[in-house]
Amino acid sequence: MYATLVIIAVTCVISFLGFKNEKLISDLILWPPAISRNKQYYRLLSYGFIHADGQHLLFNMITLFFFGQLIEQFVTGYIGTLGFVAFYLSAILVSILPTYMKNVGNPAYRSLGASGAVSAVLFGFVLMQPWATILIFFIPCPAIIYAVIYIAYSIYMDRQGNDNINHSAHLWGAAYGVLFLLAMEPRLIENFLAQLMQPRFM
Template sequence: MEGGVATLAILAVTVLVSWRAFGDRRLLDRLLLWPPAIDRQRQYERLLTHGFVHADWQHLLFNMITLYFFGRHVERMFVPYIGALGFVLFYLSAILVAILPTWLRHRNDPGYRSLGASGAVSAVLFAFILVQPWALIFVFFIPVPAIVYAVLYIGYSIWMDRRGGDSVNHSAHLWGAGYGVLFTVIMEPRVVGTFAARLLSPMS
């Protein structure tokens, strides 16, 4: 699996499962994160399966477009160290790590539900930003330096997580982003120096 094939495989599976779940409410309810099902029925697989279903096509497309453009680059970076299978395991572990704080916070809340690949996609995105801080990320067709986007993204996610009031799991975004950075640094510690050097040389 080279040249982004693992990323495309993850994307294909996610689109297929999400598409099936759009027309099958029972399937959707069985795969999304619902804390009581984990605690009472020991359905721990939900900690992973929620990352393969989405609320609607807009939710799915936003995550998958982001994964497509950045996942292939991160996969190529990771393959020399951990192989394509390692990249897949990184992605799956990001789904898990990003959702754990949410599960712990809402484990006694039968009205809470969460779904979507945003936590894992954030991990992939921030692994990319760590290596290419001055790459341009297009936000509503406006080019924004990756490091600027990262600061705005983190600030907004923290603010919205504390404020609440919407249906977006901002906590998963934050934990996913942090995990992507931490995993990359552990895998290749020299990336910290590279990040600092590139951050100080935006025109190089």
């Protein structure tokens, strides 16, 4: 999981620097006017390497650490290590595009964090191992059950729109992760459905 560790390291370094440097956050955060008016398109990626606080960073990086290994191994087997990196970076981009388009004229909107890309990795894992055990606040839960709860909660909270969390990015990231893996290996859907018919806890 070389690439996963490098991504985690880079994200942690940039995020830690950002905790002590408001200008760095301001320069990297997704702010629609900076993209639409000033052509700072790099922000569509750079926002994914900064976080609001240590808890935000820790949650995303722990999730990436535990689920990135399988996804990196799988993706690398098809398109190499750089292909996995491209998958992660493209997930950062794709997961934020609907939010950006919705807020392109909103100077008050800002977004940061790797949650969209991490959701892509997590749901790629769920596609491959739906009955694997995921610990949610130290409570074991089948991955597929967690995925259903996660999606339902994200849709509900996205409609509420009052907690300053970009749930839309979570949803688009999750969908992108599944679609990317299926485009690369369509037989995964057959494996997924077959596993669903044989419930078991791993």
